Amino acid sequence: MDISCIFAALLFFVGNLLRLIYLGNEFNRGFNWYKYTQLDPESIQSEWEFRISNKPNLMAAGFINSTAWFVFTFPLLQLVYVLNQQRGPGTSRSVWLHVGIVVLVLGGCFTEWIANFMYFGSIIACELMIRKFNLTNWIDENEDDSIGLRSLEVAYFAIRGMKFWVDAFEWIALFFIMVFVHVAVNRYRSRDPEAFGALWNVLGLFIGFVALLDFITEVLRTTNFRLFSQIAFCYSTTNRLILLPAWLIILGLHLPKALAKLEKGDSADQEEGVFLSTIQEQEEQDPVVL
Numbered sequence: 001m002d003i004s005c006i007f008a009a010l011l012f013f014v015g016n017l018l019r020l021i022y023l024g025n026e027f028n029r030g031f032n033w034y035k036y037t038q039l040d041p042e043s044i045q046s047e048w049e050f051r052i053s054n055k056p057n058l059m060a061a062g063f064i065n066s067t068a069w070f071v072f073t074f075p076l077l078q079l080v081y082v083l084n085q086q087r088g089p090g091t092s093r094s095v096w097l098h099v100g101i102v103v104l105v106l107g108g109c110f111t112e113w114i115a116n117f118m119y120f121g122s123i124i125a126c127e128l129m130i131r132k133f134n135l136t137n138w139i140d141e142n143e144d145d146s147i148g149l150r151s152l153e154v155a156y157f158a159i160r161g162m163k164f165w166v167d168a169f170e171w172i173a174l175f176f177i178m179v180f181v182h183v184a185v186n187r188y189r190s191r192d193p194e195a196f197g198a199l200w201n202v203l204g205l206f207i208g209f210v211a212l213l214d215f216i217t218e219v220l221r222t223t224n225f226r227l228f229s230q231i232a233f234c235y236s237t238t239n240r241l242i243l244l245p246a247w248l249i250i251l252g253l254h255l256p257k258a259l260a261k262l263e264k265g266d267s268a269d270q271e272e273g274v275f276l277s278t279i280q281e282q283e284e285q286d287p288v289v290l
Contacts, residue, residue, distance in 0.1 A: 004074040005252030009245035011071060015064030016240035022057050026050075027230075041146035044153045048130050055123060062116040069109040069170075075251055076105045076177070082195075082258045083184045097184040101177055108173040115166035122159045126152060164218070171215040178208025195258045200250045207247055210239040 029050050035043040051058075080098045129135065135148030182205040185196050217232035 002075055002078070002252040002255045004071055004078075005248045005255065008068055008071040008075065009248035009252075011064055011068035012248070013241055013245045015061050015068050018057055018061035018064065020237055020240070022054060022061060025054055025057075039150040039153060041144075041149055044146075044149055047153075048126075051123070052127055052130070055127070059120055059123070062119065066109075066112045066116045069112045072248075073105050073109050075248065075255060076101060076181075078255055078259065079181070079251065080184075082255070082262055083188050085262055094184050094187050097180045097187075101180045101184070104173045104177050104180070108170055108177075111166055112170060115163055119159065119163045122156065126156050164222075168215050168218040171211040171218065174211040175208045175215065178204045178211065182208070192261075195261065196254050197250070200247065200254070203243065203247055203250075207239060207243050210235055210243070214239065 031047075032043060036047070080101050083094065084098045129152055130149075133148065135152060136144050136146055138147045139145050182201055185201045185204075189196060189198070189201070214232060214236050217228050217236075220228045221232070
């Protein structure tokens with residue numbers, strides 16, 4: 001059993017569970033989109049009360065998901081290493097698949113970390129301004145114009161849009177990773193069908209297509225937040241909490257066996273090379289006279 005697969009599965013489960021809890025609270029908070037677009041001060045104030053009260057949940061989910069992507073890179077890089085060691089006709093055509101997996105996994109990991117830390121910093125700074133700064137009367141000290149509060153919300157909305165697209169990239173990257181892994185494993189199984197299971201490989205492809213639906217829903221939430229949040233909540237819960245961790249756990253069962261078989265093959269090749277070199281040395285020392 002590969003420990004990195006188990007750890008990544010646990011982190012994805014916990015992080016996505018916290019994220020879904022936050023989304024559920026966000027969905028049921030009694031949000032009025034029209035008042036929000038009019039930058040109504042009471043609506044903005046209630047939004048910040050919700051964000052501050054749910055900040056620990058949001059930051060914990062972001063940190064755990066970022067750590068999950070970091071740990072996720074280790075079993076995927078080992079898998080690419082195993083797949084890249086296969087020899088035979090047509091194996092050179094799989095190099096682009098292996099490179100694509102590595103680039104997407106590392107890109108998703110670093111993007112998730114950088115975006116989350118920037119988002120955490122913006123939340124903390126905005127909370128400080130809400131609590132300590134004067135955001136209510138900028139023009140006249142005796143008049144509550146709330147220009148500062150509205151300006152802060154406009155800036156925060158733009159920052160959240162950046163984080164929103166990073167989350168969307170996370171799922172489109174997972175889609176391509178799973179598709180590339182499916183194709184690469186299929187080519188590997190054509191020569192060694194016992195290393196990785198066919199059902200596990202199909203499960204990975206299914207997870208990839210559900211991740212694609214998650215990406216589409218993330219984008220469509222900008223047009224109708226309530227409708228597409230309900231649609232995404234149903235199938236993304238299954239994908240994030242059950243299917244992806246299950247795929248990682250099964251990978252954790254297969255990966256050590258594939259690595260052990262690879263090491264055994266390398267040892268056999270080394271022994272064969274030593275044996276052939278010994279024979280060659282003996283022939284050079286005792287040449288056969290015809």
